[in-house]
Amino acid sequence: xxxxxxxxxxxxxxxxxxxxxxxxxxxxxxxxxxxxxxxxxxxxxxxxxxxxxxxxxxxxxxxxxxxxxxxxxxxxxxxxxxxxxxxxxxxxxxxxxxxxxxxxxxxxxxxxxxxxxxxxxxxxxxxxxxxxxxxxxxxxxxxxxxxxxxxxxxxxxxxxxxxxxxxxxxxxxxxxxxxxxxxxxxxxxxxxxxxxxxxxxxxxxxxxxxxxxxxxxxxxxxxxxxxxxxxxxxxxxxxxxxxxxxxxxxxxxxxxxxxxxxxxxxxxxxxxxxxxxxxxxxxxxxxxxxxxxxxxxxxxxxxxxxxxxxxxxxxxxxxxxxxxxxxxxxxxxxxxxxxxxxxxxxxxxxxxxxxxxxxxxxxxxxxxxxxxxxxxxxxxxxxxxxxxxxxxxxxxxxxxxxxxxxxxxxxxxxx
Amino acid sequence: xxxxxxxxxxxxxxxxxxxxxxxxxxxxxxxxxxxxxxxxxxxxxxxxxxxxxxxxxxxxxxxxxxxxxxxxxxxxxxxxxxxxxxxxxxxxxxxxxxxxxxxxxxxxxxxxxxxxxxxxx
Numbered sequence: 230x231x232x233x234x235x236x237x238x239x240x241x242x243x244x245x246x247x248x249x250x251x252x253x254x255x256x257x258x259x260x261x262x263x264x265x266x267x268x269x270x271x272x273x274x275x276x277x278x279x280x281x282x283x284x285x286x287x288x289x290x291x292x293x294x295x296x297x298x299x300x301x302x303x304x305x306x307x308x309x310x311x312x313x314x315x316x317x318x319x320x321x322x323x324x325x326x327x328x329x330x331x332x333x334x335x336x337x338x339x340x341x342x343x344x345x346x347x348x349x350x351x352x353x354x355x356x357x358x359x360x361x362x363x364x365x366x367x368x369x370x371x372x373x374x375x376x377x378x379x380x381x382x383x384x385x386x387x388x389x390x391x392x393x394x395x396x397x398x399x400x401x402x403x404x405x406x407x408x409x410x411x412x413x414x415x416x417x418x419x420x421x422x423x424x425x426x427x428x429x430x431x432x433x434x435x436x437x438x439x440x441x442x443x444x445x446x447x448x449x450x451x452x453x454x455x456x457x458x459x460x461x462x463x464x465x466x467x468x469x470x471x472x473x474x475x476x477x478x479x480x481x482x483x484x485x486x487x488x489x490x491x492x493x494x495x496x497x498x499x500x501x502x503x504x505x506x507x508x509x510x511x512x513x514x515x516x517x518x519x520x521x522x523x524x525x526x527x528x529x530x531x532x533x534x535x536x537x538x539x540x541x542x543x544x545x546x547x548x549x550x551x552x553x554x555x556x557x558x559x560x561x562x563x564x565x566x567x568x569x570x571x572x573x574x575x576x577x578x579x580x581x582x583x584x585x586x587x588x589x590x591x592x593x594x595x596x597x598x599x600x601x602x603x604x605x606x607x608x609x610x611x612x613x614x615x616x617x618x619x620x621x622x623x624x625x626x627x628x629x630x631x632x633x634x635x636x637x638x639x640x641x642x643x644x
Numbered sequence: 645x646x647x648x649x650x651x652x653x654x655x656x657x658x659x660x661x662x663x664x665x666x667x668x669x670x671x672x673x674x675x676x677x678x679x680x681x682x683x684x685x686x687x688x689x690x691x692x693x694x695x696x697x698x699x700x701x702x703x704x705x706x707x708x709x710x711x712x713x714x715x716x717x718x719x720x721x722x723x724x725x726x727x728x729x730x731x732x733x734x735x736x737x738x739x740x741x742x743x744x745x746x747x748x749x750x751x752x753x754x755x756x757x758x759x760x761x762x763x764x765x
Contacts, residue, residue: 275760278711279697292697294711294760298741377699380708405698405727424658428651429694433720594657614657 231335235260235310237547238326238339240317240492243272244533245524245540246345247300252544253343254307258551262310262337264317264328270304271297272347273370274533276377279398281425286534296533320344320492324519341519341547344493344507345540348525350395351484353447358390363449369395369483373402382406384479388456389413390444394422396483401430411475412437414444414458416465419592421485421618423531444480445472453478488526496520503571504528510576511583511627512546513539521547528573528586531620539586560632566601568593568642570617580632585623589642592616596644600625602636615642645671650688652681663689693717696726697759700745705737705762712745715755725750737764 237253239246242265250263269275274282277293284290291299304311315330326337350368367375367383373395375381387403389396392415400410413431418441420427431438439458445467446457460471488505490498499508499516506527507515514521523536523543530536561577565587572587589596593615600608600623608625615621645664652659657677663685664672673685687693695717699709718726726749735745739762746756 275711278699278713278759280695280713290695292711292713292759295741298761377709377711378707380699380701424651425653427658428653432651433694614655 231333233262233335233337234339235262235337236340236551237261237343237544238337238341239263239343239345239544240320240326241265241272241345241347241524241526242267242270242311242313243345243347243524244274244297244300244537245272245347245526245543246343247271247297247304248537248540249343249345249521249523249544249547250309251300251304251307252541253548254309256545256548258544258548260310262312262339263304264312264315264326264337266314266316268314270301270311270313276370276374277398278377279402282533284534285532286537293533300537317492320496320520322496322517340551341521343540343543343547344490344515344520344522344526345524346489346492346526348486348488348505348529350486351482353482355487356484358444358447360447361449363447363451363453365449365453365478366447366480366482369393369399369481372399372479372481376402376406382408383481384453384477385409386411386477387479387481388444388458388475388477389481389483390456391415391483391485392417392420392422392427392438393483393485394426396481397422397426397430399481399483400436401434404434404436408479410434410436411477412439414439414442416441416443416461419616423618443467447480453480456480486525486529488529490526493520493522493526501571501573501575503565504573506573508575509573510578511574511581512550513543513574514546514550519550521550528571531618535586535620535622539584542584560635561627562637564637564639566639566641568596569640572640577627577632577638580627580629582624582626585625585640587621587623587640588617589615589621590617593642593644596642598623599641599643601639601641602631602634605636607631607638648689649675650685652676652684654678654680654684661685665689692720694720694723696723698727698730700730700756700758701734702739702762703734703736704765705739706765707762710735710739710745710762711759712756713759714749714752715757718749718752718754722750722752726752726756730756737762 274293274297282291282296317328319327328335460468521543523540570588661675697713741761
């Protein structure tokens with residue numbers, strides 16, 4: 230076994246890992262190592278060739294590969310070590326990482342660790358679509374890699390299930406490559422992706438969006454031959470007499486993303502069942518001291534801009550924890566209340582400003598977000614419009630008194 | 645007089661804005677909740693444009709494709725003409741990010757540039 234010792238080890242070289250590593254270096258970290266299983270850095274970004282990246286962060290709109298190159302260029306100048314084509318097999322509770330690549334098996338001892346493993350797409354089996362098992366069924370991200378990285382067109386007549394952003398973007402991409410896109414099918418009464426993408430990817434090319442619809446059956450012997458779609462009622466029950474058969478050779482699934490936390494779970498790091506990511510404090514430190522988390526394996530972000538800013542914070546805190554070695558006790562829990570799906574961080578153990586990120590359960594107009602400590606309201610903010618597709622960010626100053634009171638915080642949405 | 649509905653994409657509310665236009669001038673805008681929507685709808689009704697992103701074939705590269713974009717938004721009605729012109733292009737590796745791939749694509753006075761670097765195989 231090849232042994233290595235570093236200050237900060239970052240697992241994952243996508244946008245989150247790169248941002249965390251650069252930040253760790255900028256904040257005085259000496260030996261920073263980024264591990265990634267791919268031969269390239271930037272994670273998913275090189276296949277996201279559409280534009281709209283970096284608007285909030287830099288003020289100009291970039292494509293995914295451009296955004297990635299900006300970070301890779303900075304990281305490579307900063308004397309950060311990279312191990313590519315390296316698979317992390319195990320994260321141990323004493324902050325040792327077991328990894329493998331073509332040179333052999335590694336044991337890497339790190340003073341602190343940042344988890345940045347990203348997320349994975351939901352598949353057909355997450356929603357159990359009945360029917361045959363032919364070829365021609367892809368997750369939208371896999372189809373995106375085929376088309377944009379490997380020059381392979383997955384099919385000619387395409388139905389997209391799920392209106393997440395990747396699904397919408399792929400509908401347009403396939404249209405550009407000459408495919409016939411029969412429609413995007415969404416079980417909810419509203420699109421899951423950003424309104425901008427509904428307009429620029431579907432409306433622009435007259436691609437129909439079937440809201441309150443789902444795929445009820447898949448048919449095909451070797452290759453996909455058809456899918457059956459049907460309308461659903463308020464309780465998502467299929468309305469049988471609305472069934473319609475669409476002949477197609479390809480079904481793309483854009484059903485949502487799940488944070489990738491196999492390594493975290495095996496290390497017995499506590500996971501939030503709603504976000505799918507580790508439970509963290511205001512420093513993005515997990516329940517395992519010295520292990521921090523950022524990016525889509527913490528929570529699935531809407532934009533890479535907000536993700537990078539969060540990862541920067543995690544990188545800084547990872548270095549800080551080596552310097553101070555403070556033992557913190559979890560003092561206050563933060564819970565989602567009425568109308569709120571989740572809130573991150575879930576724990577606060579220090580006074581100071583905290584950036585809360587959260588999602589509502591349903592789209593709503595004219596609402597008030599409140600933070601309550603016990604029965605006392607400590608924060609409120611009016612918002613004109615909220616939507617589950619748009620993460621809400623709130624900066625809130627945690628006072629010493631609030632920490633002393635040990636009252637848990639509850640965040641609610643009313644209106 | 646042409647009447648159309650445009651979904652505003654300036655903010656997440658997504659107002660459905662009704663616009664009446666004769667193709668040169670706007671005569672009526674209704675349904676917008678704020679002023680920012682006006683500017684968006686004006687350009688969207690009279691001269692809708694989009695930044696076009698796609699990819700170009702690469703010879704001898706570590707990847708078979710290089711991603712590209714138009715340097716400015718191109719008129720919406722020219723998108724498929726631009727795509728047609730891009731399809732016939734093949735560049736040789738190495739390609740540098742920001743390298744000009746096509747000058748004045750489809751007579752739009754807009755260039756197509758690479759958005760990624762591709763090394764030689």
